[in-house]
Amino acid sequence: MLFDELVKENIRDFYDRRREVELLKNGILECRRIILILGIRRIGKSSLIKVTLNHNKIPYIYIDVRSIYRQYNYISSYAIHYALESALNRLSKSSFWSKLLDYLKNIRGVSVMGVEVRFSESPQKITVIMPQLFNALNDWASDNKSKIALVFDEAQYLRYSKINFRSIIAYIYDNLPYITVVLSGSEVGLLHDFLRVNDPRSELYGRYMYEIVLKRFNREQSIDFLYKGFQEYGIEPPTDIIEEAASAFGGIVGWLVYFGRLSIDKGLSREVIIETFIKGSKLVKEELSKLYKRSPRYRYVLEAIAQGNTTWSSIKKYITARELKPIYDSALYEILLTLEKMGIIEKVLEKDEIKYKIVDPVLQYAVMH
Ligand SMILES: Nc1ncnc2c1ncn2[C@@H]1O[C@H](COP(=O)(O)OP(=O)(O)OP(=O)(O)O)[C@@H](O)[C@H]1O
Ligand SMILES: [Mg+2]
Known part of the structure; x- marks a missing residue:
């Protein structure tokens, strides 16, 4: 459903953005080294990544860096240890998991227990495990003619980590061609604060990064999105309210979804536009x-x-x-x-x-x- 408020996982629930889905898919299949998904908040960055990878059955390791930061107020080795471990175990649902386990079990500090993987060393050792883990993933992908995506969603928060992620990414860039690093974030924050693309001292200076920019919906798209969303519930919405909502939310899909969701729950009316502003601004005020x-x-x-x-x-x-x-x-x-x-x-x-x-x-x- 278009008005589902969670990050979209399924292309059926994902409106338009077909060009961006293609660009991301092709970028990974063509072994681009680093792909940046750039855009403001609530524009659909996380959804684009998950929808594209799921739809094209591309294996991926997904780490939501902002949620780690929110939980701990910085990015500790401990948090990376567990985030990586659970991201890895999420691959266990895939058909290639048992083959992948053969590659993982040779890594020192990784133990395979039944169908699960555990990092047995202390979280401080995560910097030792990571290069071996990425080497193993790359070898597996190479032997199986596959590709794998390593996703850091809201990657600019990695700058709050003592671990030097720029050098890890540079290592992958230079040595592991079957892994594509996908980083999302707001343009200026990601490029300048974390990657420091213009700083000759940055480990990633001079590396090529393929950018996919998510733009706001234009007015027609906003209107069409709302019509289609309401139609999924058998509602034929009044044109004037739809047009007003399309103007009010500036093409930011997150708010269109919020408005749609609220209208389904409360009944569609002009007041719901105001209510979206009131409720939405409470979230934003935090x-x-x-x-x-x-x-x-x-x-x-x-x-x-x-x-x-x-x-x-x-x-x-x-x-x-x-x-x-x-x-x-x-x-x-x-x-x-x-x-x-x-x-x-x-x-x-x-x-x-x-x-x-x-x-x-x-x-x-x-x-x-
Ligand atoms: N193309 C789309 N079609 C339908 N819904 C979408 C689309 N893109 C995003 N959404 C919805 O909009 C909201 C925001 O999407 P998402 O969380 O993917 O954006 P984001 O850019 O990652 O935002 P944030 O900055 O909060 O992390 C979610 O409710 C999601 O379901
Ligand atoms: Mg997001």
Whole structure:
């Protein structure tokens, strides 16, 4: 069902994005070394990855780095140890598992118990296990004329790990051609904060990365998505409400799904659009409050933009009025850059002038209420 709120796993529930599915599939089958899935929050990055890999029966190891970070507030060896172990065991449902076990059982620190794999060394040893594990996966894929994807969803959080994942990825890039590393995240955050693609000191400097960018749905797609979603429940929705909803949620599929889901549960009406904003902004406010704790200036900048002060000078003026003293350009630059890296704001060029916009209309609502 299109309005299922979980990360989509099945292509039947996944609207459009056929081009991106093809690009990702071909990228892996053609042994591209690193594939980046870029896009703002709730745009469908995780769904694209899972749907593509499941649909094409490509074996994969999937690690949700953001959820580890949320659980522990940093990325410990312990967390990686267990995430990798359980991601590996998820392959046990596949037909090739017993063959793969033959490759895994030769690794020191990995024990095979029945049909399950356990990392028997202490979590601190995960850095010793990882290269051997990836070598074994690569050998298995090579011998079986298969490919395997190693997915780090929201990979920018890997920078909170003491383990140097850039060097592990560089090792895979250089030595293990049957493994494709798939990394998702917001463009600026992933490329610059974690991968540091422009930094000659980065282990990944100069490596080629194949980018797949998920764009927001345009108005027609949003409308079509909502019609199709309601039709799955036998509902013929009124055109005016659908058009209003399509405009309101800025082509962000996560909110269209939320609106659809809520309408199915409560009955479709114009009020549900408002309710989606109210409920959605509660979710968003949790994320915002963490940011505001770092500095109230994040709040001021977002408030400024939400109220229409979208140029550098007008944002600066707004903050100066709030703080009763001028803010240094370098400090404002840092704040704007961080917000951009998090995919919360974007720069757009309008009539030769750079303007800052809040990407997500629900987040904009949350800032103002
Ligand atoms: N093409 C699609 N068709 C139908 N539903 C979709 C599609 N893409 C995403 N969704 C839905 O939108 C919501 C957000 O999707 P998903 O979690 O994959 O996005 P994301 O970019 O990974 O978001 P986040 O930043 O929260 O991790 C989910 O409810 C998912 O089911
Ligand atoms: Mg996701």
